[in-house]
Amino acid sequence: MSLAALSIAQLRARLAAGEVTPVEVCDDALATIAARDGGIHAFLDVHAEAARRRAAELTKSGEFRRLPLGGIPVAIKDNICIQGTRTTCGSKILGEYRPPYTATVVERLRAAGAVVVGKTNLDEFAMGSSTENSAFGPTRNPWDLSRAPGGSSGGSAAAVASGMAAAALGSDTGGSIRQPASFCGVLGVKPTYGRVSRYGLVAFASSLDQIGPFTRTVEDAALVLNTVCGKDPRDATSANAPVPDFTTGLGAGLRGLKVGVPWAFLGADVAPAVRAAFDKLVDSVRREGAVVEEVALPHADYGLAAYYIVANAEASANLARFDGVRYGHRASEAKSLYDMYTHTRREGFGAEVKRRVFLGTYVLSAGYYDAYYHRALQVRTLIIRDFAAAFTRCDVVMLPTAPTPAFALGEKTDDPILMYLNDVFTIPVNLAGLPGLSLPAATSAEGLPIGVQLIGRAFDEATLLRAAAGVERVAEFPTGAVAPAR
């Protein structure tokens, strides 16, 4: 069996026993990338030389033995900066941008001994649900190469699903970690707002963005979260909350756990295969001794509409920095500063980014601000209250991650609203700032993974992960499975 199929926990055991070295693990990951990424296109850049150098250092010094992620190959979404290497955000406007600094999450992973193998593909500026909005071409779903991996962190999800990395980082503004995790059959965690430093993450919507891990098991997700969570003086929104060891108590099981299911929110738009998998899992969870209760999220239905106002208003402000002055692409022929701005941004941004910046500009413009933006922020308050009420009655909320399994490439690219509906179950979690995760629940008749979403109380990732570990044991999907090469 290739090392690529092993979880972080399994790799750690082999590394600790001296059965393999970080160099061997790194070479295996790079060989897997060479063999498989031609068909998948999860990576925009492979950092082979830097990875080999780091793995050799770790092997020589032996320090990987005492580091929590010593010698573990990880991939990084290409909206997270690594000094001196290309960061594209999947956009032409960043050109050959090489950031002069490194994101805190990458520094933390490196300090924990992880070996960064490369940067992964994404929808341009993380705007999308299929990774088809990348200026560098789409990523394909490792379980079925004719389908999308989800998005926007589709490259990270596909890299982990195909064994090209043991873990990856993504970012989640409205579901961009959880939905691709569901489509690719891997674990994807969006931590509580403020849990993980965003220093070095290229901002999309600052009140919603959060960095989190992709792994193939719950235990592995806990290991990565142990490393990346915590206060960072360079991100004023990062929280001072204590970070427990998330790996403790993962064997606690489901007995006595209160699981809330908002049945009324599930609605008619859920694909039959997803609904069947969800209902079956609810039964399994109940059989394991969890108490399943109905909860109400009466305003969750408005989440998608509120999100497209709030997120795009923030995006229109955040993306104002791409002006052709300090970095990235600049239109060459412009005679005036104004023309330089407008031509640079026309040439540099793709269609979805333009749509969203225009929408954000519209809802913030004079005359529309109160009707749209202010009202959306009020609806956000109501969604926060819905969750607060639900969590007086349960420990975790359970929902499907996405209404469908992976769809075909090109299937939804002509209809922005159809694409947005992918995120109907994940968006309320970002609006409320809560932690949520997707874990593989089942496999559809066509062999596609189907995820289930668990949502927890703010800063209670520990309970969320314990519940997830319990669900993982009863889920039909084979724990830790790597998509077979095809």
Next chain:
Amino acid sequence: MPKLDREVVRHLERLARIELAADEVETITAQLGRIVSFVEKLQAVDVTGVEPTRSMSHEPLDRLRDDVVTPPLDRADVLAQAPDVSGDFFRVPRIIEKVDE
């Protein structure tokens, strides 16, 4: 709500500093119209007396860090990313038009 038409989109082009190509204007006008009708469903929510949520941060954002000097970004690294520089400055096209007497 006034209709989201080409004239509004022309205004947004100026506000957003994005000049659309001719063929993009029609598409984006139609798509924005549909997205705006979609978000109109928020008008049905009773928000009377509900405070808007403006910040998600759990941290007090008015607390300043200690007043100590920390290393800034390397100037040469930063300038190396710019499309056009002159010495230690970013260079941009002419801002002030020449006035003919």
